[in-house]
Amino acid sequence: MSAAAPRSATDPPAATRAQCEALDAADPLAPLRALFALPPGVVYLDGNSLGALPAATPARLADAVERQWGRDLIRSWNTAGWVDLPQRVGAKIARLVGADSDEVIAADATSVNLFKVLSAALRLRADRRVIVSERGNFPTDLYVAQGLADQLGKGHVLRLVEREELPAAIDESAAVVMLTQVDYRTGSRLDMQALTEAAHGAGALALWDLAHSAGAFPVELDAARADFAVGCGYKYLNGGPGAPAFLFVARRHQAAFSQPLSGWMGHAAPFAFETGYRPAEGVARYLCGTPPVLSMIALDAGLDTLLAADAHGGLPALWRKSLQLTTIFAARAQALAERHGLRCVTPMDGERRGSQVSFTLPDGDQAYAVVQALIARGVVGDFRAPDILRFGFAPIYLRHVDAWDAAGQLAAVLDSGEWRRGEFLARAAVT
Ligand SMILES: *Cc1c(COP(=O)(O)O)cnc(C)c1O
Numbered sequence: 035m036s037a038a039a040p041r042s043a044t045d046p047p048a049a050t051r052a053q054c055e056a057l058d059a060a061d062p063l064a065p066l067r068a069l070f071a072l073p074p075g076v077v078y079l080d081g082n083s084l085g086a087l088p089a090a091t092p093a094r095l096a097d098a099v100e101r102q103w104g105r106d107l108i109r110s111w112n113t114a115g116w117v118d119l120p121q122r123v124g125a126k127i128a129r130l131v132g133a134d135s136d137e138v139i140a141a142d143a144t145s146v147n148l149f150k151v152l153s154a155a156l157r158l159r160a161d162r163r164v165i166v167s168e169r170g171n172f173p174t175d176l177y178v179a180q181g182l183a184d185q186l187g188k189g190h191v192l193r194l195v196e197r198e199e200l201p202a203a204i205d206e207s208a209a210v211v212m213l214t215q216v217d218y219r220t221g222s223r224l225d226m227q228a229l230t231e232a233a234h235g236a237g238a239l240a241l242w243d244l245a246h247s248a249g250a251f252p253v254e255l256d257a258a259r260a261d262f263a264v265g266c267g268y269k270y271l272n273g274g275p276g277a278p279a280f281l282f283v284a285r286r287h288q289a290a291f292s293q294p295l296s297g298w299m300g301h302a303a304p305f306a307f308e309t310g311y312r313p314a315e316g317v318a319r320y321l322c323g324t325p326p327v328l329s330m331i332a333l334d335a336g337l338d339t340l341l342a343a344d345a346h347g348g349l350p351a352l353w354r355k356s357l358q359l360t361t362i363f364a365a366r367a368q369a370l371a372e373r374h375g376l377r378c379v380t381p382m383d384g385e386r387r388g389s390q391v392s393f394t395l396p397d398g399d400q401a402y403a404v405v406q407a408l409i410a411r412g413v414v415g416d417f418r419a420p421d422i423l424r425f426g427f428a429p430i431y432l433r434h435v436d437a438w439d440a441a442g443q444l445a446a447v448l449d450s451g452e453w454r455r456g457e458f459l460a461r462a463a464v465t
Pocket residue numbers: 143144145146172174175214218243245246266279
């Protein structure tokens with residue numbers, strides 16, 4: 035059986051469960067699954083929202099708490115290297131996003147990092163007032179941009195357009211083109227290279243949100259000449275709930291400005307306790323306060339786990355496997371459940387999607403309930419308003435049989451009508 039990546043959903047690499055088993059038996063990435071502590075009987079298709087627990091993380095955290103904190107106490111800032119965790123963790127992330135180690139730093143939440151880099155980008159284009167983005171961009175990105183525009187009080191506007199209208203919307207008035215590479219609802223992927231070129235051609239800067247990209251497929255920030263980027267630590271990087279996020283600043287922009295959250299950790303000499311702010315050299319000036327050490331250590335363990343794939347072909351190999359998994363899943367779910375109105379909204383051209391498959395059903399309440407019923411069967415995906423059933427594929431711990439079985443379970447939930455039960459219809463706070 036060929037291991038080549040399939041080109042479309044009509045060309046899945048396996049047409050039977052036995053073929054999926056054969057693909058798993060021949061999969062050089064298969065041993066990596068053991069690096070995760072997965073609960074038995076669960077097919078976890080939500081690693082794009084909260085990555086699974088790496089097997090090494092509990093011991094790393096126990097050591098950090100009991101030895102580094104409990105026994106060595108404050109000395110650990112130096113002896114355990116707590117103080118430069120943002121740089122060390124950032125350097126590992128840099129390897130996954132096509133950046134140099136001194137262009138990425140781990141800090142804060144994605145939303146906060148977006149505020150910092152968007153502030154810096156707008157200062158670099160002080161003669162312009164327009165931030166171009168997509169109407170369907172992840173809401174926190176839009177909220178942060180709105181808040182910053184209001185705060186600046188200089189008449190900045192957010193120009194929100196549909197995806198197809200982006201090229202026309204990027205004109206000489208644009209200061210920054212702020213985009214999320216992979217759409218969180220549909221999994222559709224933007225062409226980073228082409229849109230960055232379009233931004234630069236109009237004299238604007240390109241700022242990318244890599245929340246659903248980093249750790250999922252090879253990203254080439256430097257090759258695309260991206261200016262700024264932000265991304266998430268708890269999705270494909272498996273850093274744990276609320277893990278620190280990261281930011282990227284191309285080296286050519288690092289000395290130009292300091293960002294407005296000018297806290298002491300971004301000072302040139304934090305422990306000189308000077309009265310005046312002097313920004314640190316390089317990307318360190320994008321730090322603000324004290325790093326969340328325990329969360330950083332969990333993120334570091336997640337990154338070490340992901341980087342262990344380097345010995346098996348790294349992200350390019352993981353991405354090829356992702357294409358196989360998502361194609362098997364989409365094709366089988368579609369074939370079994372089309373008659374229930376299930377429609378795939380993820381592009382089946384591999385270059386145009388992330389590591390995700392999303393479907394819609396004719397009714398949003400039904401979509402929500404089907405996801406809950408599926409979770410009760412041990413297949414964990416999620417629902418995104420108004421009507422999206424979303425399934426993320428982390429190829430580092432998923433098998434081809436998981437993709438096959440999950441599609442079968444989805445069809446079974448629809449065939450049986452069990453999603454109609456009241457317990458599946460009541461919405462929880464976090465979907
Ligand atoms: C998950 C996600 C975020 C998360 O932002 P936080 O501030 O870290 O909660 C931001 N942007 C996008 C596109 C996301 O998918």
